[in-house]
Amino acid sequence: MTTYIADLMASHPGRNFELHEQHLNTQMVRVLKAIGYDRVYTRASGPYLYDDRQNEYLDLLSGFGVFALGRNHPEVVRALQEVLAAELPDMVQMDVSLLSGLLADKLLKLCPDKLTKMFFCNSGAEAVEAAIKFARYTTKREKIVYCEHGFHGLTLGALSLNGEKVFREGFGPLLPGCIAIPFDDLTALENALRAKDVAAFIVEPIQGKGVNIPSDDYLPEAARLCAQYGALFVADEIQTGIGRTGKFWAIEHFGVEPDMILTAKALSGGFIPVGGVAMTSRIMDAVFNRMDRAVVHGSTFSKNNMAMAAGLATLKVIEDEKLVENAERRGGELIAGMRALTDKYELFQEVRSKGLMIALEFGSPRSFSLKAAWSMLEAANKGLFSQMITIPLFKNHRILSQVAGHGMNVVKFLPPLVISERDRDWILSALDEVIADCHKVPGAIWDLGKTLAGHAMKSKAGA
Ligand SMILES: Cc1ncc(COP(=O)(O)O)c(C=O)c1O
Numbered sequence: 066m067t068t069y070i071a072d073l074m075a076s077h078p079g080r081n082f083e084l085h086e087q088h089l090n091t092q093m094v095r096v097l098k099a100i101g102y103d104r105v106y107t108r109a110s111g112p113y114l115y116d117d118r119q120n121e122y123l124d125l126l127s128g129f130g131v132f133a134l135g136r137n138h139p140e141v142v143r144a145l146q147e148v149l150a151a152e153l154p155d156m157v158q159m160d161v162s163l164l165s166g167l168l169a170d171k172l173l174k175l176c177p178d179k180l181t182k183m184f185f186c187n188s189g190a191e192a193v194e195a196a197i198k199f200a201r202y203t204t205k206r207e208k209i210v211y212c213e214h215g216f217h218g219l220t221l222g223a224l225s226l227n228g229e230k231v232f233r234e235g236f237g238p239l240l241p242g243c244i245a246i247p248f249d250d251l252t253a254l255e256n257a258l259r260a261k262d263v264a265a266f267i268v269e270p271i272q273g274k275g276v277n278i279p280s281d282d283y284l285p286e287a288a289r290l291c292a293q294y295g296a297l298f299v300a301d302e303i304q305t306g307i308g309r310t311g312k313f314w315a316i317e318h319f320g321v322e323p324d325m326i327l328t329a330k331a332l333s334g335g336f337i338p339v340g341g342v343a344m345t346s347r348i349m350d351a352v353f354n355r356m357d358r359a360v361v362h363g364s365t366f367s368k369n370n371m372a373m374a375a376g377l378a379t380l381k382v383i384e385d386e387k388l389v390e391n392a393e394r395r396g397g398e399l400i401a402g403m404r405a406l407t408d409k410y411e412l413f414q415e416v417r418s419k420g421l422m423i424a425l426e427f428g429s430p431r432s433f434s435l436k437a438a439w440s441m442l443e444a445a446n447k448g449l450f451s452q453m454i455t456i457p458l459f460k461n462h463r464i465l466s467q468v469a470g471h472g473m474n475v476v477k478f479l480p481p482l483v484i485s486e487r488d489r490d491w492i493l494s495a496l497d498e499v500i501a502d503c504h505k506v507p508g509a510i511w512d513l514g515k516t517l518a519g520h521a522m523k524s525k526a527g528a
Pocket residue numbers: 129188189190191193216217218219269273301302303304305329330
């Protein structure tokens with residue numbers, strides 16, 4: 066039995082897509098096949114994925130930001146092997162475990178001083194759900210304010226803080242009392258808070274969808290307004306935290322101290338689902354205020370030893386390998402290289418970034434032949450052009466990336482924080498080539514554009 070999983074996988078080589086088509090999300094299989102992403106990955110290490118033909122791919126998607134350490138980091142693997150070998154008692158439930166205490170202690174030392182309590186859960190969305198409940202209970206208010214284009218997860222509570230129609234449609238009614246305001250708009254925030262009936266303002270310090278970076282004074286002023294009107298200020302650092310932006314938390318760029326920080330994704334090095342809420346003792350003491358309420362919020366697998374050990378090992382690696390500093394340095398180098406490309410190519414309009422959270426924005430060109438081709442794509446489906454960057458990056462240069470959101474011509478890179486000079490050069494030369502090809506009309510990339518537009522029109526007609 067010792068090689069049960071290895072034997073099982075070896076006896077079903079490459080059946081990934083067939084099995085998913087049969088038993089899981091068939092539409093996902095169709096999407097991957099349509100855009101030529103139907104590779105069979107067999108191995109992963111650091112920022113690289115390897116397929117069954119031993120091709121190497123540079124992964125700038127990082128499992129949606131989970132693999133800050135890269136994949137299969139040996140220190141985290143060792144920590145998990147240690148936990149398994151030690152045959153520890155796990156999830157005793159009528160008990161409190163050492164590893165969760167140690168992780169809380171370590172993580173809170175990295176938070177602003179006023180955050181002294183920690184709640185652990187199993188995902189980003191669970192951290193958001195906890196924040197909503199904790200804010201309501203602490204303030205005895207119902208309303209939650211969130212930002213347009215924000216993303217906080219897809220469970221019903223978190224979805225209620227998500228303005229994108231495509232995610233919400235058909236799943237309602239969602240949570241009552243959730244108010245959307247524009248991001249980076251203090252007047253809108255003050256208007257929403259003025260009646261003093263808002264429990265919390267939940268905001269990503271830098272929005273993941275589109276990588277929108279607020280003005281320097283936005284978050285400090287938002288915190289001040291929340292305090293003035295008695296609402297809790299909650300920073301969703303699920304994507305921006307754990308070094309991603311070149312600081313351990315993105316709030317450090319803005320010198321702001323929230324009442325809660327939400328974390329997940331990179332915290333366990335990409336091995337075990339995990340989430341957490343760092344909060345003030347006022348909030349923890351309000352929610353867990355009596356012995357008969359000791360289990361009033363929680364979930365069965367939260368604080369499990371594997372997640373906690375992976376979290377401890379991840380924080381150690383981040384410190385030992387100076388990955389926050391690496392994110393800042395490599396991010397700076399990439400941006401400098403990309404800015405040079407925005408000067409060179411009319412379709413490439415802007416680069417936005419903090420550390421290794423990077424957005425490349427494309428926009429309407431000036432020259433006549435490009436303009437006509439661009440308009441054809443925009444008419445078929447707004448934001449389609451971004452796939453003319455991501456698909457050739459993948460097919461021709463083996464770089465995995467993503468579009469930054471629906472209806473926008475923004476490509477997003479979330480590289481592992483461990484990327485090297487070689488990876489930086491790989492990214493910049495591939496981008497140069499792909500964007501140059503986009504400026505050739507007619508050309509292979511615009512043939513791809515026509516095919517994409519055709520698919521988009523067909524699926525619109527079928528909708
Ligand atoms: C800012 C933010 N919050 C919350 C979530 C939800 O996290 P999860 O997918 O772990 O539920 C995400 C996921 O992308 C996120 O980016």
